[in-house]
Amino acid sequence: MTSLVQVDIGAAYLEQAEDTLHRRILSRKEELADRLLLLAHHYQQEAVFRHADATGDSLKLARIAAENREKSLIVFCGVHFMAESADILTNEGQRVFLPDLRAGCPMADMATRPEVEWAFAELGQVIDADGLVPVTYVNSSAAIKALVGERGGSVCTSSNAERVLQWALAKGERVFFFPDEHLGRNSAAAIGLAEAEVILWRRGRPLGGNDPEAVKRARVILWDGYCTVHMQFSAAHVEAWRARDPRVRIIVHPECRREVVSRADQYGSTEAIIKAIEQAPPGSKWAVGTEINLVRRLQARHPEQDIHSLSPFQCLCSTMYRIKPAYLLWILDHLAAGREVNRITVPAVTAASARLALERMLAI
Numbered sequence: 454m455t456s457l458v459q460v461d462i463g464a465a466y467l468e469q470a471e472d473t474l475h476r477r478i479l480s481r482k483e484e485l486a487d488r489l490l491l492l493a494h495h496y497q498q499e500a501v502f503r504h505a506d507a508t509g510d511s512l513k514l515a516r517i518a519a520e521n522r523e524k525s526l527i528v529f530c531g532v533h534f535m536a537e538s539a540d541i542l543t544n545e546g547q548r549v550f551l552p553d554l555r556a557g558c559p560m561a562d563m564a565t566r567p568e569v570e571w572a573f574a575e576l577g578q579v580i581d582a583d584g585l586v587p588v589t590y591v592n593s594s595a596a597i598k599a600l601v602g603e604r605g606g607s608v609c610t611s612s613n614a615e616r617v618l619q620w621a622l623a624k625g626e627r628v629f630f631f632p633d634e635h636l637g638r639n640s641a642a643a644i645g646l647a648e649a650e651v652i653l654w655r656r657g658r659p660l661g662g663n664d665p666e667a668v669k670r671a672r673v674i675l676w677d678g679y680c681t682v683h684m685q686f687s688a689a690h691v692e693a694w695r696a697r698d699p700r701v702r703i704i705v706h707p708e709c710r711r712e713v714v715s716r717a718d719q720y721g722s723t724e725a726i727i728k729a730i731e732q733a734p735p736g737s738k739w740a741v742g743t744e745i746n747l748v749r750r751l752q753a754r755h756p757e758q759d760i761h762s763l764s765p766f767q768c769l770c771s772t773m774y775r776i777k778p779a780y781l782l783w784i785l786d787h788l789a790a791g792r793e794v795n796r797i798t799v800p801a802v803t804a805a806s807a808r809l810a811l812e813r814m815l816a817i
């Protein structure tokens with residue numbers, strides 16, 4: 454769970470001017486260069502992102518951490534589940550730190566291990582729970598990944614969810630997909646499942662709000678989690694852009710609702726969105742349905758293209774935004790002084806099971 458307590462870092466950091474913070478971060482980075490690997494997710498604000506040694510989507514960053522065995526200090530500028538994944542995939546000599554412990558992912562927190570275990574038990578009264586293969590989006594806690602590993606399931610990311618879903622459907626009779634309803638629904642549609650084969654598990658209702666016959670007919674059962682940022686995009690936004698300029702290309706993240714993804718020209722992970730725009734001919738016009746810091750960065754880096762947010766409002770991931778330069782400097786100062794603060798550790802037993810689920814995905 455990500456409601457961890459972040460200590461007050463004090464006015465000496467919080468009231469520091471931006472350029473002073475910038476200079477001090479650069480000098481700490483130089484001092485720690487042999488041991489430090491600073492990773493940043495694409496949704497990080499520019500003042501943090503510019504200090505990254507490597508950037509990427511959630512899984513790519515965990516892999517980079519694991520590949521750089523000589524780096525013992527991994528400072529993860531992203532959210533809690535990403536730092537956990539990095540800790541699971543790295544070795545004993547590597548330690549992972551999150552600059553602000555309040556940087557959680559609300560969607561990941563929407564599925565807890567006790568809730569999912571309860572759902573499995575309830576479903577087991579209607580169907581054979583052994584034929585129900587769990588698939589968890591990487592945006593989930595280590596405890597959820599461990600449960601999935603123990604039950605023979607796999608992790609997936611926004612770039613391989615369709616492939617993992619196909620694998621799981623071939624392995625068992627049904628798939629239990631969590632925590633993101635929308636990634637699950639979009640992936641099920643992409644592999645050709647009919648709407649009637651996909652049902653929603655609503656937390657807090659008996660049998661997830663389904664009747665037993667619907668559960669027996671289902672091929673995919675979706676948890677009712679969602680991303681508050683991507684829920685802000687709607688079909689009306691897509692239609693408004695189409696009416697304004699028929700040349701516009703709409704590209705969105707698959708955490709958006711079905712009504713948005715089905716109307717878009719393209720969808721994909723943050724890496725896939727970046728690649729599509731990088732490879733487009735100059736003068737292309739885009740409306741992008743994802744977090745605003747990434748959209749702004751694309752605008753700044755591709756002045757040859759005409760890039761807009763799909764929504765007229767600022768769709769900001771406020772938990773990612775908690776990682777500010779002041780917190781980054783604070784953690785680097787502590788590490789330089791040999792003090793460990795905000796270390797993210799996954800207990801060994803949990804990590805072993807979660808690793809199974811991650812490794813299954815890598816093998817698929």
Ligand code: 13P
Binds near residue numbers: 722
């Ligand atoms: P990516 O893995 O596509 O970067 O997405 C992570 C995320 O949290 C999207 O909201």
Ligand code: SF4
Binds near residue numbers: 559561683708770771
């Ligand atoms: Fe979680 Fe959504 Fe933020 Fe991604 S954008 S970290 S899914 S809340």
